[in-house]
Amino acid sequence: MFEILTPAQFLTSPWRNGGGVTHEIAKAEQDGRWLWRLSVAEVASDGPFSHFPGMARILTVIEGAGMVLDTPDGPLAAQPLHPVGFSGETSVVGRLLNGQIRDLNVIYDPLRVRAEVRLWQGEAVQSHDRGMTGLFALSDGVHANGQTVPEGAMVLGHGFTLQGGQGLLLHLDQQSPT
Structure with missing residues (x-):
């Protein structure tokens, strides 16, 4: 989703x-x-x-x-x-x-969430099953499960594959309380 x-x-x-x-x-x-x-x-x-x-x-x-x-x-x-x-x-x-x-x-909140951000250069990548995956599209040509993601838009959720274009890929994973 x-x-x-x-x-x-x-x-x-x-x-x-x-x-x-x-x-x-x-x-x-x-x-x-x-x-x-x-x-x-x-x-x-x-x-x-x-x-x-x-x-x-x-x-x-x-x-x-x-x-x-x-x-x-x-x-x-x-x-x-x-x-x-x-x-x-x-x-x-x-x-x-x-x-x-x-x-x-x-x-x-670093006590409850682990976060990472990296530059993504269009290689096919599957979103994580855990947590929340996002991609901020830095160019046209980005697709999530075949749907076009306009430049400047954010794909957010899980259960999708990204291809094409360029963006900032992020992952937010809620941590269990210790």
């Missing part, structure tokens, strides 16, 4: 600091807290990141030259199509390298 979510279905919110916009793709909650949230951000200016206590983040630049994430532990390079992970509690200030960017964000 899977669905194809197009940008017209994303929930759009401007940032309080005026530095960008978030397009929420999907989220899962449990006991009144996020398990995970997927979104695309349009970052128009340098500035601080929102804090997400108890959460972890994976950010992948999907458009633009990238940015430097200044943290108390030193800078992190957010280069195009190279996922970078960090704690949602970390104080981060983003510095754009050469104009605005767009990025895909996976925010998740």
